[in-house]
Amino acid sequence: xxxxxxxxxxxxxxxxxxxxxxxxxxxxxxxxxxxxxxxxxxxxxxxxxxxxxxxxxxxxxxxxxxxxxxxxxxxxxxxxxxxxxxxxxxxxxxxxxxxxxxxxxxxxxxxxxxxxxxxxxxxxxxxxxxxxxxxxxxxxxxxxxxxxxxxxxxxxxxxxxxxxxxxxxxxxxxxxxxxxxxxxxxxxxxxxxxxxxxxxxxxxxxxxxxxxxxxxxxxxxxxxxxxxxxxxxxxxxxxxxxxxxxxxxxxxxxxxxxxxxxxxxxxxxxxxxxxxxxxxxxxxxxxxxxxxxxxxxxxxxxxxxxxxxxxxxxxxxxxxxxxxxxxxxxxxxxxxxxxxxxxxxxxxxxxxxxxxxxxxxxxxxxxxxxxxxxxxxxxxxxxxxxxxxxxxxxxxxxxxxxxxxxxxxxxxxxxxxxxxxxxxxxxxxxxxxxxxxxxxxxxxxxxxxxxxxxxxxxxxxxxxxxxxxxxxxxxxxxxxxxxxxxxxxxxxxxxxxxxxxxxxxxxxxxxxxxxxxxxxxxxxxxxxxxxxxxxxxxxxxxxxxxxxxxxxxxxxxxxxxxxxxxxxxxxxxxxxxxxxxxxxxxxxxxxxxxxxxxxxxxxxxxxxxxxxxxxxxxxxxxx
Amino acid sequence: xxxxxxxxxxxxxxxxxxxxxxxxxxxxxxxxxxxxxxxxxxxxxxxxxxxxxxxxxxxxxxxxxxxxxxxxxxxxxxxxxxxxxxxxxxxxxxxxxxxxxxxxxxxxxxxxxxxxxxxxxxxxxxxxxxxxxxxxxxxxxxxxxxxxxxxxxxxxxxxxxxxxxxxxxxxxxxxxxxxxxxxxxxxxxxxxxxxxxxxxxxxxxxxxxxxxxxxxxx
Numbered sequence: 062x063x064x065x066x067x068x069x070x071x072x073x074x075x076x077x078x079x080x081x082x083x084x085x086x087x088x089x090x091x092x093x094x095x096x097x098x099x100x101x102x103x104x105x106x107x108x109x110x111x112x113x114x115x116x117x118x119x120x121x122x123x124x125x126x127x128x129x130x131x132x133x134x135x136x137x138x139x140x141x142x143x144x145x146x147x148x149x150x151x152x153x154x155x156x157x158x159x160x161x162x163x164x165x166x167x168x169x170x171x172x173x174x175x176x177x178x179x180x181x182x183x184x185x186x187x188x189x190x191x192x193x194x195x196x197x198x199x200x201x202x203x204x205x206x207x208x209x210x211x212x213x214x215x216x217x218x219x220x221x222x223x224x225x226x227x228x229x230x231x232x233x234x235x236x237x238x239x240x241x242x243x244x245x246x247x248x249x250x251x252x253x254x255x256x257x258x259x260x261x262x263x264x265x266x267x268x269x270x271x272x273x274x275x276x277x278x279x280x281x282x283x284x285x286x287x288x289x290x291x292x293x294x295x296x297x298x299x300x301x302x303x304x305x306x307x308x309x310x311x312x313x314x315x316x317x318x319x320x321x322x323x324x325x326x327x328x329x330x331x332x333x334x335x336x337x338x339x340x341x342x343x344x345x346x347x348x349x350x351x352x353x354x355x356x357x358x359x360x361x362x363x364x365x366x367x368x369x370x371x372x373x374x375x376x377x378x379x380x381x382x383x384x385x386x387x388x389x390x391x392x393x394x395x396x397x398x399x400x401x402x403x404x405x406x407x408x409x410x411x412x413x414x415x416x417x418x419x420x421x422x423x424x425x426x427x428x429x430x431x432x433x434x435x436x437x438x439x440x441x442x443x444x445x446x447x448x449x450x451x452x453x454x455x456x457x458x459x460x461x462x463x464x465x466x467x468x469x470x471x472x473x474x475x476x477x478x479x480x481x482x483x484x485x486x487x488x489x490x491x492x493x494x495x496x497x498x499x500x501x502x503x504x505x506x507x508x509x510x511x512x513x514x515x516x517x518x519x520x521x522x523x524x525x526x527x528x529x530x531x532x533x534x535x536x537x538x539x540x541x542x543x544x545x546x547x548x549x550x551x552x553x554x555x556x557x558x559x560x561x562x563x564x565x566x567x568x569x570x571x572x573x574x575x576x577x578x579x580x581x582x583x584x585x586x587x588x589x590x591x592x593x594x595x596x597x598x599x600x601x602x603x604x605x606x607x608x609x610x611x612x613x614x615x616x617x618x619x620x621x622x623x624x625x626x627x628x629x630x631x632x633x634x635x636x637x638x639x640x641x642x643x644x645x646x647x648x649x650x651x652x653x654x655x656x657x658x659x660x661x662x663x664x665x666x667x668x669x670x671x672x673x674x675x676x677x678x679x680x681x682x683x684x
Numbered sequence: 685x686x687x688x689x690x691x692x693x694x695x696x697x698x699x700x701x702x703x704x705x706x707x708x709x710x711x712x713x714x715x716x717x718x719x720x721x722x723x724x725x726x727x728x729x730x731x732x733x734x735x736x737x738x739x740x741x742x743x744x745x746x747x748x749x750x751x752x753x754x755x756x757x758x759x760x761x762x763x764x765x766x767x768x769x770x771x772x773x774x775x776x777x778x779x780x781x782x783x784x785x786x787x788x789x790x791x792x793x794x795x796x797x798x799x800x801x802x803x804x805x806x807x808x809x810x811x812x813x814x815x816x817x818x819x820x821x822x823x824x825x826x827x828x829x830x831x832x833x834x835x836x837x838x839x840x841x842x843x844x845x846x847x848x849x850x851x852x853x854x855x856x857x858x859x860x861x862x863x864x865x866x867x868x869x870x871x872x873x874x875x876x877x878x879x880x881x882x883x884x885x886x887x888x889x890x891x892x893x894x895x896x897x898x899x900x901x902x
Contacts, residue, residue: 182779186778188884189778251780255734255893307883
């Protein structure tokens with residue numbers, strides 16, 4: 062019972078407190094030959110003559126084992142050779158169900174100096190009970206049934222080797238530090254194959270302390286362990302022991318290593334250097350960001366240079382794409398967009414670097430016919446300089462009236478019923494400017510429209526271009542005059558006609574070329590002399606078409622306003638010169654010597670005099 | 685009855701142990717390169733089985749300790765073993781070198797026999813004591829039996845075993861060990877023997893693994 066209590070105490074208490082108990086019990090164990098081989102149970106028997114007995118039997122590698130004996134209080138048997146060791150193995154030979162014991166064999170190898178009996182691997186079997194006894198010369202056997210054991214139960218591994226430690230980290234307060242202790246398993250234990258499954262126990266203490274602090278025994282074999290919370294200014298010593306995982310007996314302790322943290326000046330400098338580097342990087346980053354932000358515009362231009370694209374101020378760039386000529390012509394013809402950003406959605410508000418083509422038609426109230434005519438001609442004949450803003454006007458910088466002449470307010474927002482009122486001179490200007498600018502091939506002629514009813518100035522609407530000079534100037538022949546009439550809301554179709562331009566690249570070959578016209582209803586291409594009737598001018602003759610007709614007219618750029626309402630036509634130019642070009646066709650406006658005959662019965666043939674003809678449509682127009 | 689149980693268990697083993705412990709990923713991993721895949725899976729199987737055996741060893745230690753504590757034995761436990769363990773007449777290697785010299789299939793057969801021999805006694809013991817540890821021990825023995833069975837089959841497909849130690853051996857041992865010797869043993873003897881045999885099985889498996897799946901540490 063008492064031994065049971067002790068054994069239970071052995072198991073439940075932590076190993077640190079087991080040590081004194083073990084010492085006590087071992088001493089008690091010496092008194093009685095109670096077996097301590099198999100377990101840590103010890104008996105405390107009353108003192109008396111102690112007969113020779115075995116003190117311990119230990120296996121270090123589970124392949125061999127040794128037993129040590131003691132003569133006890135029989136000192137006459139202490140001489141070597143007085144006592145002999147015999148062992149017996151309990152072999153179980155079938156079919157007997159009782160353990161059959163072998164004969165008693167003598168110890169295979171004696172170490173009398175140590176009173177040790179060593180069993181080498183040839184004499185060692187595992188999982189087999191051994192019983193040992195001592196035999197004196199007098200043939201007295203000293204045998205205790207408790208001295209039977211199996212080898213695996215007496216395994217106490219050697220201590221681990223190659224202990225060393227490293228500092229893991231130091232606490233932020235600088236008072237404590239953590240240490241990682243590393244070691245190697247005992248060389249005698251065959252841990253690699255797994256023959257022995259060894260777990261370790263690490264103990265440490267302060268240098269001058271007497272109590273060892275034991276860390277918990279590992280659950281799985283590991284050859285390193287961390288000790289936390291050591292004081293920086295103290296010195297520690299550490300030793301390790303191990304045991305078989307499935308058993309309870311620890312081996313001896315290893316050698317002691319000392320842990321002492323030296324001064325750590327390098328850490329401060331290291332942190333200082335890190336701080337400096339970090340600050341430098343942050344400063345550089347801020348500088349780069351400031352540069353980027355301040356030079357944003359320039360960087361944008363450098364990194365993302367603007368792509369030149371056909372852009373007409375006030376015109377949706379979508380319309381300038383191929384295939385959308387109808388809408389463009391409508392816009393140009395109606396003039397609801399041209400004239401200024403204030404009246405039209407400015408599509409390029411965010412692109413200040415875009416070069417615009419702005420053509421403003423000045424108010425019809427201003428200027429006189431002759432002045433304008435002369436003005437225009439001179440303009441046409443003079444050189445040209447590019448300007449950023451008003452392309453149409455840029456060619457004639459010498460004329461201060463340029464701005465005025467080309468400024469036309471278009472307060473009209475209604476696309477369906479746009480007023481159109483163009484002065485012949487202005488048309489000429491546009492045309493000429495276009496013809497001159499066509500060589501640059503960059504800008505589209507944009508017509509401005511006037512929305513307000515204006516009185517027609519008795520000026521030529523068109524001028525026949527007699528010749529185009531090599532350097533781009535256009536020689537105009539004097540056009541005809543038109544009646545001054547009140548502008549009434551003209552049909553959209555007519556407006557569209559008037560607003561069509563074509564680009565001219567080549568020289569004018571024949572001033573009188575035949576125009577090819579498209580009839581909207583038939584769609585056929587017929588070449589005929591364009592009647593001189595030009596229906597742009599006399600607005601009173603025109604009555605506004607219905608939007609549907611206008612819509613129909615938009616289908617093709619060459620719509621002839623087949624409006625039954627048209628009753629009379631003002632004289633228009635005789636013909637329109639078609640200039641073939643690679644990029645389009647420039648249709649010269651017809652001369653204005655037309656008879657003022659109402660050609661109501663005639664569908665007004667389209668005079669795509671000033672319309673932009675795309676190259677694909679040019680095939681239609683080719684003479 | 686037991687044959688039915690066995691077939692069901694083996695089927696389950698095929699489904700669980702075959703797929704689970706062998707590969708991290710399911711079957712498609714082994715689709716393309718069977719040879720490379722099999723070597724990997726055998727090592728993993730061995731690791732899993734050895735873990736199982738360690739667990740069983742710990743449970744046997746707990747069982748024995750619990751019994752010793754409650755039944756207040758006196759003296760050495762070895763001295764009280766008056767009977768032979770019912771598995772003692774198996775020709776089991778009793779040393780490291782003996783086990784290393786044994787052939788693969790023989791060693792595997794020994795392991796399987798040991799595991800098969802403990803199924804009934806532990807079941808009986810569980811009926812008596814009906815505590816958690818005995819239930820665990822019973823489960824462990826069965827699981828380990830299936831695991832070793834899988835290992836044996838894998839080794840056989842790899843050609844490492846000369847003769848079959850597959851399912852037939854398992855069944856044979858199960859049916860053949862109906863001698864009931866274990867019924868004559870006392871409980872403490874049973875637990876002592878079970879603890880010893882668990883230790884044997886664990887060591888045998890480790891030796892077998894080191895020989896079959898050579899590692900740098902062996």
